[in-house]
Ligand SMILES: Nc1nc2c(ncn2[C@@H]2O[C@H](COP(=O)(O)OP(=O)(O)OP(=O)(O)O)[C@@H](O)[C@H]2O)c(=O)[nH]1
């Protein structure tokens with residue numbers, strides 16, 4: 001499908017506003033299609049970003065450091081692909097370096113690139129872990145996401161306080177139970 005123009009996207013928002021029963025021409029709503037599309041540019045900025053590029057700068061001067069590197073409590077702001085409803089939570093991303101490390105902020109940027117696209121939490125978890133594994137080629141990767149889905153809390157079943165936990169363990173995190181245990185101790 002050809003990508004619609006901005007004007008077409010704004011017209012679609014007008015249709016939605018009329019669909020819910022409001023008047024898209026009233027003062028309070030007249031600029032809403034513009035704002036809505038601008039907000040989408042922000043929430044879905046990940047489509048215009050290359051996850052591999054985010055991890056392209058690495059450092060090899062680590063003085064022999066070979067233990068795990070963990071960035072925990074990275075805020076997740078995403079949207080589910082089923083309802084386009086917000087998913088809010090945290091991600092914990094760890095890897096076991098093999099002679100090179102990546103800038104810490106890049107782990108958070110990688111999370112953002114995929115979070116700012118539409119997907120399920122399981123896919124988001126896998127995408128972050130697999131990209132880190134493919135590009136950095138570390139000895140192991142662990143990613144855990146703990147998030148709340150507004151499609152469960154504010155509609156449908158209306159279950160607030162429910163959170164979804166997903167995890168992907170690759171390499172030594174998968175084969176070494178003690179490492180997995182240490183990872184969980186560090187994030188708990
Ligand atoms: N596995 C998975 N499911 C998700 C995620 N986000 C939303 N969902 C679920 O996607 C499902 C879609 O189910 P459908 O029956 O097609 O849609 P629905 O009628 O809106 O479902 P209800 O939410 O039960 O009202 C729901 O069960 C959601 O809870 C996610 O990240 N992972």
Ligand SMILES: [Zn+2]
Nearest residue numbers: 080082083151
């Ligand atoms: Zn949903």
